[in-house]
Amino acid sequence: MSTTAFIFLLFFGLVAIWFGWRVFMTSSMVRSALSLLAAMAAIGAMFLVMEAEFLGVLQIMMMATEMSIMAIFMMMFMMDPGGMGGMDMSHQKIPSVSGGVLVGALAIGVAVFTGWGHMALEVPLPADQNHDLGIELMKRSMMIFESAGVTILVAMIAAVSTALPYKK
Amino acid sequence: MSQTVYWIVTILLFIAGVYLLAVMERWAIYGRFEFTYPVKSWLALFGQESVTPRKMDKVFYETAPLLFITAALLAAMVLPFGKGSPAIDLATGALFINAALAYIMVAVLMAGWAPNGVYALVGGWRFLGQLIAYSMPIVMAITATVMRAESMALPTIVDSQQGLWNIVYQPVGFLLFYLSSMAMAFLPPFDLPVAPGTLAGGVWAEFTSVRLLVFRIGRLTLIMTLSLATTVLFLGGWHGPWLPDFVWTFLKTLAVAASCFGVSRFAVRIRYDSLLAWSWKYATPAALFNILWVGILLLL
């Protein structure tokens, strides 16, 4: 990896962390959701820097819609969506802090102690990546993706049907 | 032609296109052609005092117009004007257009939330609903063109249409892309977020001066970008006899934009729930049919 690419990677990584931090440091639901979007887009940019073009573009695209939809739900269901009422939204502080620390430690552990294999020195061309990804999706990983897709579809149908008004 | 000259010509053509679109927009509203109108109006906005709402979300308020125009320009960057490569030649160009344009919605949402007013807020959330209506048809229409070219790179997609343009090859896809891009640019009849008669400016109601100017030019850029995308994906891009390649792209793009304004002049604003109903009941199945159709044609 070239130095420039490394600097960019570091930069986008820090941006992602900064916005991830901002998610929790605001009382405005929409700000919080869009901060998360910014963090996700920064991660997408990291993918781009690492020359995983498809993954990067996909991440940037999907997150825009997803986070915005999340924002509207947060706004609908929270008591003080604008954060202007000065309401304290934290609760169960001790369990949540300890849970956070635990999961964080676990994630760092996984990152550090996993054998990641050799560093890839040659990255295939983006067009080849797309091709390989397509083959992968249609061959080895087909089962996983199809079952994940069907599960999501079932969840969606279930959610819609529970949202339908109750008829006597 | 050297590369530099080519780029200068392309950029100038794009700017000229945006200017002509401003004239067309004026025509769509007042039914008269005023060729000096855009420069006057933009200059006038530039000289205006900027008024800001008292209790606003400052970050969003400042970011929204910039994000709006940036998203439109980023999408324009990957679209090839002539045989040479586009500004950013991506192997995933077709997907990238969609990725960049998703941020149009984010910008409108921010603009709706920031000023802390009812009209803007309603307009902003309405556009999110609108996105749920247009995003499926538009992405699936793009997918079908990608299928034919067997590549997501836009120059390859243009090349794939050398014999037969996609508008003939997959007319359903074209129609879906055309209407969805009008919805994305919130042109009437899809002008729900700004709705002059019911929201009095809606999302833009609290923006003045340079910020409003950025939004206005941003919207024109967006329409230009979407028309260019229609040209590249469905109208054979630069293909055409006699004239140089970039001239063909330019003319086709203007024709698409003009037809959009023509449709918008005579349409009646759609209710967002009918828009969603049409999208999910008719447009999404039609887009799936289009994918099937192209798939069958490819296998024949």
Place this chain on the structure above:
Amino acid sequence: MNYGARKGSWDFFKRLTARAMASDLSIFPVPGADVLRACGMHFMQKGMSIVATPREANVLLVAAPVTEKLAEKAAIAYAQMPRPRVLVFAGLDELPHLPKPDVKVAIEAENLQEEIKKWLTQYAWSEEAIPFAPEKLKKALEDQQEGQGHMHHDHGGGHDHQPHEEQGSEEKHQEHQHEHGSGGHDMGGGFMSMVAMTKDMPRSMDGLAMEMNPAHFGPFFPGLPGGLSISVMLDGDTVMQAEIEKGLLCRHLSHDFPAVPKEFIEHISKINPLAPVAFRLLAEKAVRNILQTANSHYKNVSDLVLLEKERVLCHLNWLAVFSHTIGNLWMQQKAVSLHRQYQHGQANGKAIVKFAEQISKMPHLKKRLMPVGAIPENLLHHVSGPVARAAGLQKDARMQDKTYQELAFSPVQEQQNNAWGRLLVRLAEIRQSLQLIEKSKKMVDTKEKSPAITDKVSGKGMAQIETSAGMASLMIHLDEGTVKHFHLQTPAVSHAALIPQVAAMQELGDALIGIASLDIAPWEIDL
């Protein structure tokens, strides 16, 4: 004292900008574009356009009639305009709340554009520029800072930036916090229970607890008749409640009126600036009924022509507003230009009839308007005019008129109690009125004069007339040739009473279309 200019000294770029502004005038009309059109101001010429919000405008054009309360709202709209801005009075000298006008012209003045241009190129930037803050706004801000209760924070012009969260529901939040605090102790872990917190909140139609937003539409809202102001409660963008704001246009017309019948007739004609002829004829008719002197045939026919011409104009004017509400650019522009031509006697009937036909054939329009604006069956007997005739009621004051009977008049009818039916009826009535005018031309050949109103008589007189919006009736009491008192019933009053029914539980756009389809002239409500 210069409220219109931006602070600063002139330089080359500013001169250029001012010139650009002068050739692209964005006008925000007060009390409304429809009233201005009725006064003969259409702004069809190059370099002028009417805009939807004061934020986009650089000219605030105030034309008669403007009441004190309306001037207060106009002042707020003026304060919202970005500078450089021009305040123009057309046919007015001065108004309370608003500063001195930068440009003063007569109504329908030809030099309007020139005068504004001149002002902008000379005074757009000035060292003496000071900000303008109307009293009401200042007070509202002070209240806000002191944090005393909720203030009704209306910014006029329908463009209030009522802060969404914190203002309308400040108290509510505090309550919740309180509840949260104590609830937390009860449950030990401090778990937030949504059920407990939302139990007292109003429910939406789907049963979820939501906070509602108050919003104002009017009195200068582009999609509603000028002067009409409606305050609504929004749940998301569903209108939960809508009511008309009363008293804005109060001109004390029902208290201070001249006693001399001739002047009284003029006085009554001022009631609705959109339909002066109809009200003048109504008053004339009522006076004549006391005198028991019939009009000459010639006068009757020419009255009919005047009334029908005004009906065509009013319907076209309504169409211009309505097309703005439904968001059709072509229809709006065409309606405005035909209105202008017909007002100047330039349009031939054929063009208008063709326009009406084109509208009735427009794609999607029928489907869009059919589900909108239905009036409950049990309230239908209150309505009159096109609204009633669209619902299939044969109500028309013209049926009792002899002159109309001679022309074999029968009212237009539809069986559609919705916005589409009302549109169709008005389009058909435009055609019918044009035909009536044509037919009546053949009816008279001699000009005979009607007997003058001079006798000093006493008695009560009653008259009815079919205005473009519905039936208006007037009862007057004459004593020795002087008007003692009068009682006026106008269609707008009963139609305005339907606003809550038409708008409630509707999507915002539908609610506004429904209200616009009723053709309520607010002037007839606040006399």
